[in-house]
Amino acid sequence: MGFFDDQAVTPARPEATVIPEWLRPGTHHVGAPLPHQSVMFNNGAIAVVVCGLLAYPTGLQFQIQVRWTNTVDRDVLSKYWSPIDGIRRSVVLADGTKLVIHERTGLGWPPPQPDNGFSIVNIGGGGDDTRIHVTSWIYPLPTDGPLTFITQWPQAGIPETKITVDIPDLSDYARRCIELWPVQSP
Numbered sequence: 001m002g003f004f005d006d007q008a009v010t011p012a013r014p015e016a017t018v019i020p021e022w023l024r025p026g027t028h029h030v031g032a033p034l035p036h037q038s039v040m041f042n043n044g045a046i047a048v049v050v051c052g053l054l055a056y057p058t059g060l061q062f063q064i065q066v067r068w069t070n071t072v073d074r075d076v077l078s079k080y081w082s083p084i085d086g087i088r089r090s091v092v093l094a095d096g097t098k099l100v101i102h103e104r105t106g107l108g109w110p111p112p113q114p115d116n117g118f119s120i121v122n123i124g125g126g127g128d129d130t131r132i133h134v135t136s137w138i139y140p141l142p143t144d145g146p147l148t149f150i151t152q153w154p155q156a157g158i159p160e161t162k163i164t165v166d167i168p169d170l171s172d173y174a175r176r177c178i179e180l181w182p183v184q185s186p
Contacts, residue, residue, distance in 0.1 A: 022139040024123045025056045028183055032056075032176035034167060040151055041161040045069045048087075048158060050149045050165070052135065055173035059139040061123070064089055064151065067131040076155050080132050087153040091120060091138060094145030101136055118142075144170045 025031060031054025041048040045068060052063035066087065068077065079085040089101040099120035118138065125134035147167060152160040167173075 021058045022119045023121055024137050025054070025059060025061055026183065028179060028181050029056050030178040030180065031061055032173045032178075034170075034173050036165050036167065038149075038163050038165060040149060040163045041158050043157065045071050046156055046158065048151050048161065050163065053165075053167075054177075055141065055170055056177050057141065057174050059137055059141050060147075060170070061135060061137050062091075062149075063133050063135045064149070065131060065133040066153075066156075072156065077132070079155065080127075085155050087151055087156070087158070089134070089136070090150040092148040092150065093118065093138075093142045094147065095143060097142075099138065141174050142170065144168050 034053040034055060036053050037049065037051035039047060039049050047067050049065040049067070050062060051065060052061070054061040064087075066080070076085075080087055091099045093099065097118055099118055101120050101122060118140065120136055120138050123135050123137045125132070127133060145166065145168060146164045148162050148164045150160065150162040152158060
């Protein structure tokens with residue numbers, strides 16, 4: 001008899017959940033990559049990069065990366081996700097709308113739809129000994145024009161830093177995304 005032979009293996013199938021489109025790109029599309037990546041900050045020991053922009057019909061995905069050398073205090077880096085001591089991230093849209101990423105806790109499921117027209121949420125992230133990255137989602141797709149990315153992490157020596165990326169053809173990129181299949185209901 002094998003070790004696992006006496007273990008019941010009847011996994012319960014989870015109930016299908018529809019993720020609202022303001023929380024992430026739809027799984028039925030492959031985003032169109034934009035040719036934009038910019039170093040926002042670099043002091044020779046720690047750097048912040050905005051990259052990985054993907055346009056979808058319903059929004060814009062992007063990534064903020066923080067990379068560092070072995071001279072940076074590991075205790076500071078371990079607080080990356082902290083809403084108090086971690087990195088602050090924001091985007092200002094072409095029309096002046098300010099979106100601030102807040103680390104969400106205790107919102108319940110599903111979170112309410114944004115009532116101010118736009119939302120920005122973290123949809124993934126990770127890292128290792130030399131970098132951390134977080135992927136964020138802006139809903140709905142911003143209008144064509146400049147996007148200003150702003151970061152600040154005083155505890156890691158990163159002052160408020162901003163970079164503006166002009167994307168006059170964002171809606172054109174969104175139309176180039178690949179639709180894999182029609183939207184499916186649960």
